[in-house]
Each structure stands twice: as C-alpha cells, then as structure tokens.
Amino acid sequence: MIARSRMHQLFIDRQSFPPAYRLLKPQISPRKRAQVGREIWKKLAPKLNEIYLSPPEDDL
Amino acid sequence: MRARSDQIPTRKSLLGRLKSVDNTESWKEFFETYWNLIYSTALRSGLSDQEAQDVVQETIISVAKSMPTFNYDPQIGTFKGWLRKVTRSRILDHVKKRSRDEGMRSSEDASQIPDESDSTFEATWESEWKRAIIEIAAARTKAKVDAKQYQIFALSEIKGWPVKDVASSLGITAGQVYLARHRVGKIFELELKQIDVEKPL
Numbered sequence: 456m457i458a459r460s461r462m463h464q465l466f467i468d469r470q471s472f473p474p475a476y477r478l479l480k481p482q483i484s485p486r487k488r489a490q491v492g493r494e495i496w497k498k499l500a501p502k503l504n505e506i507y508l509s510p511p512e513d514d515l
Numbered sequence: 516m517r518a519r520s521d522q523i524p525t526r527k528s529l530l531g532r533l534k535s536v537d538n539t540e541s542w543k544e545f546f547e548t549y550w551n552l553i554y555s556t557a558l559r560s561g562l563s564d565q566e567a568q569d570v571v572q573e574t575i576i577s578v579a580k581s582m583p584t585f586n587y588d589p590q591i592g593t594f595k596g597w598l599r600k601v602t603r604s605r606i607l608d609h610v611k612k613r614s615r616d617e618g619m620r621s622s623e624d625a626s627q628i629p630d631e632s633d634s635t636f637e638a639t640w641e642s643e644w645k646r647a648i649i650e651i652a653a654a655r656t657k658a659k660v661d662a663k664q665y666q667i668f669a670l671s672e673i674k675g676w677p678v679k680d681v682a683s684s685l686g687i688t689a690g691q692v693y694l695a696r697h698r699v700g701k702i703f704e705l706e707l708k709q710i711d712v713e714k715p716l
Binding site: 488496500503 | 542546547554
C-alpha cells in the first residue's frame with residue numbers, strides 16, 4: 456500500500472516536469488556536432504590570439 | 516571530487532575574465548558554452564553548414580573585439596540580448612553576401628532580410644537559447660548522479676522511450692525507471708533553477 460502510494464506520488468510529480476526535455480533532441484548527431492565544434496575552434500583560436508596580440512590602435 | 520557546478524562559473528564571472536588579455540582558457544569556455552547556440556540559430560535561419568560555421572567564428576570575433584570596452588550592466592540590457600543582436604548581424608551579412616553572389620536585385624535583397632523586430636528570428640533564438648540552458652543543466656546533472664541513474668533518465672525523459680522499453684533494455688523494473696526519473700529529474704530541476712539564478716546567461 457505504501458509502495459503504491461509512493462508510485463502515485465511519483466506519477467503526480469511527473470506531471471509537473473517541464474516538457475522542455477524534448478528540446479534536447481539535437482538537429483545533428485552529438486558526434487557530428489562535437490566534430491563541427493572542434494573544427495570551428497581550430498580555426499577560431501588563432502584568430503582570437505591575433506586579436507589579443509595586436510597592439511592597441513593608439514599605439515599604431 | 517568537485518561538483519561540476521563548481522567548475523562552471525556564472526556567465527557574469529566568465530564575461531569578467533574574458534576582459535583579461537590572452538585568456539585562452541576563458542575563450543575556450545565561452546566558445547563551448549555558446550557556439551552551438553549561434554550555429555544552430557544560423558542553420559535555422561537558412562544558412563548552410565559552412566556559412567553557419569563562419570557565423571560562429573565571426574560572432575565570437577565580434578564579441579572578442581568588443582570585450583575590452585564592454586561593461587555589463589543588466590539595467591541597460593541583458594548579455595543574451597546583446598549576443599542575439601551580434602549573431603543576427605553576422606547572419607544578415609551572409610544573407611546579403613549570398614544575395615550579391617547570386618546577382619539578385621537590391622529590392623529582392625531587402626525583401627529577404629528580416630527587420631530588427633523579426634519575430635521569427637526572435638523565436639528561433641529563444642528556442643535555441645532554451646536548448647542551450649537545458650543542455651548545460653543536463654551536463655551538470657550527469658556529473659552529479661550515478662551513470663546508470665542518468666542513463667535511465669536520459670532514455671526516458673530526453674529520448675522519450677516508453678517506460679517499458681527502458682526497463683526491458685536495461686533489465687530493470689518499471690518502478691526503478693520511475694524512481695530514477697524522479698530522483699534525477701529533481702536534480703535536473705534544481706540545476707535549471709540555478710542557471711536561472713546565474714543570470715545573465
């Protein structure tokens with residue numbers, strides 16, 4: 456009886472979960488996404504370094 | 516072992532650290548937090564994979580160039596709103612470039628470019644932003660709970676498998692599925708609330 460009551464409570468709690476979970480379904484596979492991220496970062500990192508290594512405009 | 520939440524700083528502290536020169540680790544963290552949001556928004560705005568990748572680079576470079584003089588003041592505007600504007604501008608650059616390349620007339624160019632109040636772009640950004648927050652909450656939750664418990668939660672709640680399929684695949688009872696879903700779900704809920712408190716993500 457206690458177990459049934461507990462399950463009932465869980466069911467009620469379940470109803471309050473946000474439906475937003477389903478938004479997690481990715482547009483591309485996680486593996487492909489990770490690969491895309493790595494490729495972009497590989498190109499971006501040197502450009503960021505360049506920005507920070509450039510002298511301020513006042514010094515030019 | 517430190518909790519994952521301790522390892523992910525608030526967005527505000529991250530923005531503060533980006534101001535220091537040559538902070539590669541912070542930029543990597545900024546990139547990992549936001550690149551997929553920018554990339555997905557660009558794709559959903561009709562750009563190709565390559566164009567979307569370029570938009571990610573150009574948006575983050577724009578942020579980097581603005582950072583030395585950037586002062587975050589939530590009273591003036593949110594970081595989220597600012598990043599949306601920067602992303603949108605870079606997407607529009609590609610829409611214009613594509614139009615030029617295709618030799619379209621200027622009047623047709625203008626009709627393809629949504630105005631500043633474009634509700635479609637706003638809705639796309641909002642849904643991708645929400646996805647980003649959920650993914651961060653999921654990553655934090657995963658780091659805090661038992662791997663098996665998270666697996667049950669992920670299959671049931673994220674992948675949407677029916678309870679009986681999760682139970683039979685993992686060799687557990689339906690009750691165990693409900694219990695894991697409840698326990699992990701509570702932690703997930705707390706993480707979502709925590710991220711909300713950490714505004715201005």
